[in-house]
Amino acid sequence: MVSVVLDNVTKKFGKVIAANELTFEVKDKEFFVLLGPSGGGKSTILNLVAGLERPDKGRIYFDDEDVTFLAPEKRNVAMVFQTYALYPHMKVFDNIATPLKVMKIPKEEIKRKVKEAAELLRIDHLLERMPYEISGGERQRVALARAIVRNPRIFLLDEPLSNIDAKLRVYARAELFKLQRRLGVTTLYVTHDQAEAMSMGDRIAVINQGKLIQIATPEELYHMPIDTFVGGFVGSPPMNFIDAVYKDKKLVIAGRYVITIPQNVMKIIEDLSLNEILLGARPEHVSINFDKTDPEDIEAEIYAIEYLGNETIVDLYNKDLGEDKIIKARIPWRFKDDVGRKVWMKFDKNNLYYFDAATQTNIFHLSAKS
Ligand SMILES: Nc1ncnc2c1ncn2[C@@H]1O[C@H](COP(=O)(O)OP(=O)(O)O)[C@@H](O)[C@H]1O
Ligand SMILES: [Mg+2]
Incomplete structure (x- = not known):
């Protein structure tokens, strides 16, 4: 298991400073939420941790390992996006199995691992269906199963519940949180929804205009907001x-x-x-x-x-x-x-x-x- 450290990380896109001298540590097994308005820089942080972007300045560590310039495929992190694109022409089973096939793992082992992940997410009865034959919430769980199937070191979840309808979302939050606890995988979770952040996060980092405004537990954030932005x-x-x-x-x-x-x-x-x-x-x-x-x-x-x-x-x-x-x-x-x-x-x-x-x-x- 692993902690994630950002040490003075800056990322610019032209004139936009998407990440501005960010320093913080996500602890081993922590459910860590990045919360803030759209355009604040949350996805940029996930992309930096995943290795999809390189910082202009600063360092990123997994435990003591400097991963700042490590290729994404060598980081063993799993990312789930808001638009969790499943392959539409593949059965659920094959969607979940894709990352394992890429790793050239033997067939029998793939079968076992897919079944395990599917059971964990309670979609094992859907393995033979096509993506268009299952609901939005179930598709989300397939995307999560695909993420956990190869035992990643870190989960990076970018607004993974925002395409699920409001009624199911509250239930999905609880399910996702329980899953994270059961797997014990360090998680960075992005959302712009303060209720989601408050209900799920061990700690929350409020991000606005590329800057880290406050890191606190949900209780601290509510009772001791650092400024009017967090208060509001x-x-x-x-x-x-x-x-x-x-x-x-x-x-x-x-x-x-x-x-x-x-x-x-x-x-x-x-x-x-x-x-x-x-x-x-x-x-x-x-x-x-x-x-x-x-x-x-x-x-x-x-x-x-x-x-x-x-x-x-x-x-x-x-x-x-x-x-x-x-x-x-x-x-x-x-x-x-x-x-x-x-x-x-x-x-x-x-x-x-x-x-x-x-x-x-x-x-x-x-x-x-x-
Ligand atoms: N690949 C990119 N090229 C140019 N600008 C980008 C790119 N990615 C993000 N940005 C800009 O960086 C800022 C932060 O974006 P983002 O990290 O996506 O915010 P959030 O996820 O909080 O909505 C925004 O101003 C956005 O337009
Ligand atoms: Mg985003």
Whole structure:
């Protein structure tokens, strides 16, 4: 088994820096997720690890072996793409067997290995079918079987579930995760879907514009996002951001709503001489009252109501917080009311996030750095 290390890796395509001085380690047997928006550089990282691209700068190691310039076929990694092209004219059995045939392995052994992989993925009853005779989810499993059949050192999975329909996807995630655990193969998994990343990753690396923004466990990422990008990217609907000014040991919103803050937050703001703060409040930490119950409640108007069955997302508006700003609240029941009604919103003080407006950085990270 194997760990993967990127040491200061840079890859450019013309003027685009697809990977910008990336340094991180994927541990042996880890399920490591690369998460970020489209165009961020996630696939480039996988291609570099697979050897399909060469870095302009930096080194890549599998354990202590420098593989930076090793040919792809000598790396023994298996890659599965979003468009997991199966050979349409070949039976499922032959699709899975292809990599073994290339390796000139004896027929009987190929049979045994294909059967083993197919059983593991519960597609052994489909071996005699053609790709067009099986479902999308089953085709995905065939592609995975083809990837695992030759015992690769590393799995590289590039959005492998995004072509499966939403209902099956949640199930497929769990299956894939269990499979990875059973095989114990170090895995780099690319997705732009934060829910997928959160539910599968041992650790998640957030990648944007070629840069590594943060590496953390799903819990850390949710509770301690390093900046407003991560705060806004992880969680759905996204975190609300509210402009505030630090004044007389309190935060003031829109020049008139005063929010008292914990002692430790106050200390960091003063130590760093910060003035403008972005307050982060997740929708699950915004509540709605019809009467003012607390001097820190903020008035708002119900702008829209989206009922989702198990919860309701309520859009709140107060033009003093910003002409175009909508604050989203997640209410865990059927919230039924009139759009346009005046209400009071309250932020859960135990669950607020504080960012320096100038650098967009979480003040707790700023304070740890200084
Ligand atoms: N072969 C290539 N030639 C030119 N530009 C590329 C190539 N591959 C990727 N890029 C560019 O590099 C950036 C990162 O792309 P990619 O790694 O595919 O991102 P992601 O997988 O996160 O969507 C994008 O701007 C993309 O257009
Ligand atoms: Mg990609």
